[in-house]
Amino acid sequence: MLDQLRAMGVFACVVEKSSFSGAARDLGITTSAVSQQVRSLEQEMEVTLLHRSTRKLSLTEAGQAFFHSCQEMLAAAERGKIRINELRDDLVGELRIATTPELGATHVVPALSHWMSAHRGLMVHFEADNQFIDLIQERIDIAIRMCSKVEDSNHLTSIPLARVDQVLVASPSYLNQTAPISRPEDLVNHDLIPVNIMKNYQNFSFQQVTSGENIKVDMRNRLQTNNVFVAKSLCQNGHGIARILYLDVQKELKNGTLVEVLPEWKLPAFTLNAMILKREQQPMKIHRCLDALKQYFSQLPGGRIYQEAS
Template identity: 25%
Template sequence: MRLPDLEAWAIFACVVEHKSFSGAADAIGLSKATVSKAITRLEAQLGTGLFHRTSRRLALTESGRTLADHAQRILAEARAAEEAANDGAAALAGRVRVSAPMSFGLAHVAPLLARFLAEHDRIEIELDLSDAVTDIVAEGFDIALRIGSLPDSSLRARRLGPVAMHIIAAPAYLARYGRPTHAGQLGEHRLLGYTNASGPLHLRGPGGAEVAVRFAGPLGANSGEAILPALRAGLGIAVLPDFIIARDIAAGTVEPILTDWHSTPIGLHLMTPPGTLRPARVEALISFLTEEIRRQCPPEPRIDSARLVD
């Protein structure tokens, strides 16, 4: 039986991460020629090319994109196995890469990470804040916090709690354009849209009535925070999560409308790459974030139907 070339798989994962042969070579302390030979060897064993190579650009082939996920898992599992063999205290050291949505990350994740680092001075955290959909395996993230429904994938997920959504408008907008009394009237109003949302927003109201609304109007943005100035100025109606809009509601700069209509429940999830073997520092941060965020979240309105919960 021929054993897999684990070294070549690990080198392939490093090339994908650093997007170049020379970058991977520098990161792992090998010559560029050694890295190139390992990739050539792996391509020969697999019977397919992994990269399109030119003098200026290195790009994954279709096969390479498919296999990159496997390579990242192999490398991550090997690193975790080595760290698991170390002394437990010593393993609570090193870097953890975390991805989170921009607004939620600033308001809730960053303060928690400061507390965690104060207790673990040998751990380093790299926090990436973005509302864009990120491939956490390809980008090398250990933990990702995601809000919304989960796509079908091999990622592991644990639900931390529900996210309350509000349909809101400023008093000035309602005074000028009127207050809608039925979700079906939203299409007649000026709407402020969140462009990262895919498809229309489905609302359910009294008596089981359902309405689909596409939020497209004078302003669309890929950040909920970017919608706030226009919302406060009375330029339109928006649907935003509680963690973005709660202070404005409390201050009276905006107010909830159509409160008997609700969107499909969405949740906050903590995502990790496939596999159960993780470094101790990653497990420590997962446990900390899970406990602290669940404490802050409101009670669950329903049982989560996520594909995989650990």
């Protein structure tokens, strides 16, 4: 049985690398050994899994179905390894995480919910504030921050979690009752609803997705807030246009309560980072927490998908 499972792993690697030699390099064995493993599978199951030619390999119908089973087997093995590691690591004590109220409620808690339930001996404290927190003074283990660029630091390490675009949004009712917007210059005739914790919130630098044309615009505002949830509510009630991170408005854009303004123009992107103190050895609870955050944000689209993008 173990020999067959090993051969299944070799077969999956051959398919992923599209060659016997590529799989051999990846697995650290000879090409002939790889070929023998696949041949033994075919003989045992009495089917042809691969069409072989001098130019390329291609899957037979049986090979395609079997490849999916191999992928499931390898994924199950990987989940088992992760679970064993979780059981082996004794995660106890306190873990202090700093983030913004919006990120904390919308993403950080969902990202860590299953992980926190699996480690009942760990006390987790969330410090939710829009102001940057001193990690040393406040004894913060992980700070999750949105940055346009990461400043070099002698005592902090930055781990990128996601690239996040900014978008302009408004309600359909607002757009139907106000002057049309076809270019960035048209925004001067509209009201901005700024999230005022953002620096220079009234200044906009646009780049046209196709042509690369750059335009800078200043917008006026009458209303403002320091909270993304309030900005979205003001937008949905037809009070103006807001610049909000794509992560924070995916749901509203999908259900149509908010509409993207000037989708063919892009604003500078941000990077969501996890900041930790530089240490020779990080506690295991920090490593495991970062793993959970990386897994969540790697599956979450933070950037707009342009037609021109690959």
